[in-house]
Structures are given as structure tokens and as C-alpha cells.
Amino acid sequence: MDRALRARPVEGPFALALRSGPAERLHDLTAAAEAQGLARGMALAEARALCPGLVVHPADPAGDARFLRGLARWLGRFSPRVALDGPDGLLLDLTGVAHLWGGEADWLTELRRALSRAGLGARLGLADTPGAAWALAHSGEGVAAPGATRAALAPLPVTALRLPPATTIPLQRLGLRQISDLLALPRAALGRRFGPEVGLALDRALGLLPEALAPLPEPPRFALRLTLPEPIGRVEDVMAGADRLLRPLCDRLAAAEAGARHLTLTLRRVDAAEHQVALRLAAPLRDPRRILPLFLRGIEAADAGFGIDQLRLAATGVEPLPATQLATRAAGTTPPEGALDDLITRLGTRIGLENIRRALPAESHIPARSFLIAPAALVPPAPRTGWAVARPRPVTLFAPEPVAAPARPAPPRNFRWRRRAFTTARATGPERIAPEWWLGEESWRGGLRDYWRIDTTTGPRLWLFFTPEAPGWFAEGEFA
């Protein structure tokens, strides 16, 4: 709810609607909307009738779940153990943390302030057990002092016990509206009538039964450090150190089904100067035997000075790399898998990864825009069928160069280009290409172009064009 409001603030009653079955129903709503008599689960049409000024946005439960996970990670500053609770709750374990904030009350105040600064409304409950905290948070707000859980729970409604409605509704029908009513009943009769869940929920809330939190796992960190008692300086030693770091790092990557794309090896010298060896890989990789040789060039270039006493290796760019089945392959027939990627990486460390490129077909009838040049490490090769062309195209294409020829639409018999004289033996054309006016390309200011293939008596087959709107001849390419 607050996530949607943060993205687009709305004055007045506001609700999120979700399509469930045939009708759209209210998924969530603000207090202002609730004051108008609306409630969760109400049909949207009914809600609009009750409250004509209602502003409705579509709900996004998946986005909410993502947001809640992000919030849980952010709340790691308040507690090291944060667990998700349903689609809209978080449980924080305060054990051993509160004194850092000056007590539980101060911790709660600080948490509330941080949440409101972030534009989030929250209902907070604090108690000895997760069940009791949940009960307090879901029935107003409240803090149960340590050891006073039973007293804090007693006046709360039975719905605060994290029981399904199928259990709480019969309880309420029997007049058992508050938890104190349940506590007063003999436990055996309660279990016979309503099943064991009620008793279990009570015991969990009171702390008589343990309840485990399932905190979110710590996101994996792909960084390692090696501190040496004596400084080292030889390239072989540094490589051995990098190898010691690389192996556990690759094990972590394998556990996370990920591969490193960018790696940084930081060498700290004894005089506290640092040298970084950055490695950009052409493809995500987690094989230490393949990554290690790629570091050699950078490590050789590093100045060890009086020696290096710490190595830090971090995978700064990580991409998913699912495990694949190993292909059986006759040895020696083809280069091993990944040899091309390794070559791209090695050449990339020499001349820059973005300077290793490949061509991709593009949708344009303008010759110079009919292909794209992109870094080979970022795009996979296009299938060959994508290169099918309707008309013959030259093998070289350069920026148009003026041709010394009479400015007439008919192909010239004799012309000069690049300080050479040519005589036309055969002219094939014209092929008229119009500029892509919606792009306003500078080089197409000359307007339409009539392309001719000119076979010259001396051999070269040139691609010339004539611009009828600003008469003149130009050369743009050469055929095979």
C-alpha cells in the first residue's frame, strides 16, 4: 500500500484492486478509505458506489513481496535476524540487540522513526515471543514488558492468535472473544472441542512452546581476503596467492549457481599503497583453472614495491550461471569449450573488452544502418539467416566520398575517385533509397539517393550514388 503511495502520492481515499475470479476486489486500502465504510475484499463496483472519489490502482502482489524482502534486508540494521511473516509482516529477533540502542523502548522508537522517514506506515508489536508480538501488532499496537506476556495478551481478541478463521469464528460464536476467556477454560475440553491448534497457538504465544524464526539467508558475498605474515613480490607467489583465493570463491559461486563477470584483485603493499587488477570476463565463469591464467597479465604489470602483504579478491559483477551437463567430446577434434570466450577475455585485457566486437543485422534499408557493431562479450552472435539481403550489397562501405563527374542523373562514362581515373564499362541500377526522415540523419541532408553499381574497365566494381535533389555523384562502397 505504502509502496504504491510512495510511487505516486494520492490525496483522499485510495485503494488497490486485484482481480480475483470474475470481479475486481479491493486488495488494500488507506485509513481514509476505511473511514468511508470500505473494507478489504469488497467488490470494486460496490466500493465505487459507496465512495465516488475513490482512487484505485491495480495491486501488484509480486512487487509487494519483492519490496518486503528489500525491507527485510534494510531492517538488518535493527536486528541481525529478520524473518518474513506472511505477505505483509516481518519478525525481528531482538535478542542481544536492544542494549545497543539503549533499551527496547528506544529501539522501538528508532525503528518507528526510520520507517516513517521512509514513508512507510507500520504497526509494531514487541513481546517475549513471536506469537505475542504478532498478536500485539495485529490488534492495535503494544509492548509487552519482559515476563508480562500473559497479562498483555489477556485482553486481546482471539483473532490475534494466528489461527485460521475456521477456528476463530466458532470460538467467537461461543462467546470466547478474548484470549483471557480461553486461558480460563480447562485445556483438555478446549482441545476436544476445537482441536489441538488452539492450545498450541496459546502455548506458543505464551512461550510455553518454542517457536523458531526462519530469518532470511544472508546474501552470499563473493569476496575473500588473504593476509600474509611476510610480504611477497614474485609473480609466481602472487599467482599462488590468487589461486588460494580463487578456489573458495569459485566454490561459493558454484553453490550460488552463479559465475563471475567482473573480478577485482587488490594487492596491498607493505607501504599501504594498493594496486588493483581488474578482470572483465567475456562470459560468466567459475572455473578457477580458466580464470587464474587471465590474471597473469595484470599481476605481471603490478609493481610489488617492497612486497605485498595482503590480497583481496572480489567478484564485483556476478551473473547467474546454471550448472550444465558436461558434453562428452572426442579429444583434440575441436578447441575446448569456452576457448573463444577465454580468448576474448585475454584480448580484452590487452585492448579493452569493448574493442572486441561483432556485427549484428539491423532493420533498416539505409546501408550504413543495416548492421550494428556491438561488444562481443555482451551480445550473442546472430543466426546466419538474419543476414539475408534482398539486393546485392558491397563488401566495403565508407562515408560517402565525392566523385568528380558531371552532375547529371545518367551514370558518368568517365569519372575520378581517390585520384584515379575510371571508365564505366557497365552500370547497373538505379536503386532508389529514401532517407529515414524521422531520424534526421546529417549525412542524408542531400535527400534521395539513386544507387548504381558501376563496373569499371580496370576491374573495381564501385557503388556510386547520385543525389537528384542536390545534384552530385558520390562513392560509398566497393563490391567484390
Added chain:
Amino acid sequence: MTEPSPTGFAAAFPPRRGRTHEVQGPGAQVFAAVLAGVLDAPVLWVRPPRGLDPLHPPGLARFCDPSALLFAAAPNPTEVLAVAEEALRSGAVAAVIFEVTKPLTLTAGRRLQLAAEAGQSLGLALISEGLGSPAAETRWHCAPLLSPEDSTLWRWSLTKNKSGTIDSWDLRWDDETHRIAVVAASGGGPGPAGAPG
């Protein structure tokens, strides 16, 4: 040997793997494109900052698969050779085509030759007149010819060959079979090209 070894053009093209070769003349880039198509495997094309005319991949598609070409833009002529050597030595590409804009020294030519041998890949230097290296296995001169009918016609001359004879052929590209077809031997060789030996 039970099978007759190929003679004429078939013996000379495609050039041997594990060697470096050179090609010059106005049709050098076409020669390289045709070679890349024949090899039908990844090819690295190393280009210096001011080299030959820029390639037009849709036009190359007639002779080879442009997606199989990797282009390396080297910042200077020395890096062209360094990149070519590294790629040849790795053996990860079937051929390395590199444009040479300053004379190849004997040392550089020899290093490239050794790298090609180590990686069993093919090196092809696009050279200008007089920039070649004595270490090259073969040297070709390629130029377009005016064709009597509307097609491609090239004259490819083998001007140096360490392990065979030199010769010259007139060739054209056959679009239907995607192959090169010998039109005529244009002199210099001992007999008609492609004749059974």
C-alpha cells in the same frame, strides 16, 4: 598414396593451417572473406585504427557468415600484431585475419608463424605492396577484373609459395553452390587449373 593429391587451385586454396599467409592488392578483403567462408568457423579480424576501408557485413554475407567474424579494434599497428599472435597461439579461432599497415620485420613474421604453428590456426595478413615478411608461407595478389557477364570475376595470383608452385587463376563466385569456381588459369602455371594430376 591412394588418393591423388589435389593440384592447381584446389592445392593452393584454402591455404594450409598452422602457417601465416599474406594477401595484397585491391581484392585482399574479398580474399579474406572468402577464406572465412571456406573455413566455416570463428574468425578473428584484427583492424588497426586507420586500415583498409570499413567492411559492410551485409555485403560479406554473400561469402561468409558475418556472425562468425569477431572484430578486434587495435589501438596501433604494434597491438595488431600482438593481438594476432595471442589469438593464433590460443587456437580458439580457425583463422586470424589482420591488417598490416607498417612493414613486418622478419622477427615479427617469424613470431606470428610460430604462434600459428602452436595453435594450428591460420594467419592471414592483409598487406600493402612491399610490406610482406619473408616468413609467410604464401603470398597472394588479388584484384577484381571486368567480367564479361554480370558477375564477380577476380584474378588471384600466387606470387610466393614455400611449398608448391606459383600460379595465377581467374575465378568467380558461384552464388548457387556458394563456392569459388575457376574460370581459367591465367598463365604462370604448368597446366590448366583443376586438371587431374
